[in-house]
Amino acid sequence: MNRFFTADVENGLQVSMSLNFQSVVQNAVVLCIDDDPVILECEQKFLETFGYTVLTALSGRKGLELASVHSVDLVIVDYYMPEMNGPEVAIEIRRLRPRAPVIMLSGAVDIPEKDLQVVDAFVMKDRLGSQLLPVIAELRNGRVSNGLMLTGKGISAC
Numbered sequence: 525m526n527r528f529f530t531a532d533v534e535n536g537l538q539v540s541m542s543l544n545f546q547s548v549v550q551n552a553v554v555l556c557i558d559d560d561p562v563i564l565e566c567e568q569k570f571l572e573t574f575g576y577t578v579l580t581a582l583s584g585r586k587g588l589e590l591a592s593v594h595s596v597d598l599v600i601v602d603y604y605m606p607e608m609n610g611p612e613v614a615i616e617i618r619r620l621r622p623r624a625p626v627i628m629l630s631g632a633v634d635i636p637e638k639d640l641q642v643v644d645a646f647v648m649k650d651r652l653g654s655q656l657l658p659v660i661a662e663l664r665n666g667r668v669s670n671g672l673m674l675t676g677k678g679i680s681a682c
Contacts, residue, residue: 551575551576551577552576552577552597552598552664553576553577553578553579553594553595553596553597553598554571554576554577554578554579554596554597554598554599554600554660555578555579555580555581555587555590555591555594555596555598555599555600555624556568556571556578556579556580556581556599556600556601557580557581557582557583557584557586557587557599557600557601557602557605557610557613558580558582558600558601558602558605558629559582559583559602559604559605559606560602561582563602563629563649564580564582565580566652567580567600567652567656568580570652570653570656574657579594579596583605583606583607583608584601584605584607584608584609584610584612584613584616585607585608587599587601587613587617588613588616588617588620591617591620591621591624592620596621596624597624597664598624598625598626598627598660598663598664599614599617599621599624599625599626599627600626600627600628600629600656601613601614601617601626601627601628601629601643602628602629602630603628603629603630603632603635603639604630604632610628610629610630610639610643611628611638611639611642611643614626614628614642614643615642618642625644625645625663625664626642626643626644626645627643627644627645627646627647627656627659627660627663628640628643628645628646628647629646629647629648629649629652630646630648630649631648631649631650633648644663645659645662645663647659
């Protein structure tokens with residue numbers, strides 16, 4: 525059985541996440557950081573459906589606060605955010621939770637290589653539904669498959 529979550533983002537981008545309930549349910553804690561509450565809610569519902577415990581933060585600072593008091597297995601962070609952008613948050617997350625992989629999301633395609641170097645993986649927002657779970661699985665298993673390519677230090681699924 526498949527379900528779909530769809531979120532319309534202000535710039536007209538529509539994000540659809542397909543849920544396949546035949547997938548393996550997970551039991552990890554994921555911290556999602558995004559200044560767009562619609563995207564954040566969509567990510568949360570999507571990941572919770574697969575058994576993830578999801579913490580959410582609407583800013584980099586709030587995300588860092590959560591990471592400092594909760595055991596976090598994986599972090600998903602938006603690239604463009606006010607105050608602290610995704611790479612800045614990723615660097616601080618590394619200090620707090622060095623073992624937690626960091627996935628950066630963006631609707632933009634022109635992410636500088638130096639910004640990709642500070643994360644483990646990059647996923648385009650318009651491909652969340654098809655790429656997020658495989659990227660998480662690869663990072664949690666510590667390997668890279670043929671469907672994902674290395675970008676700097678991490679994986680790109682764009």
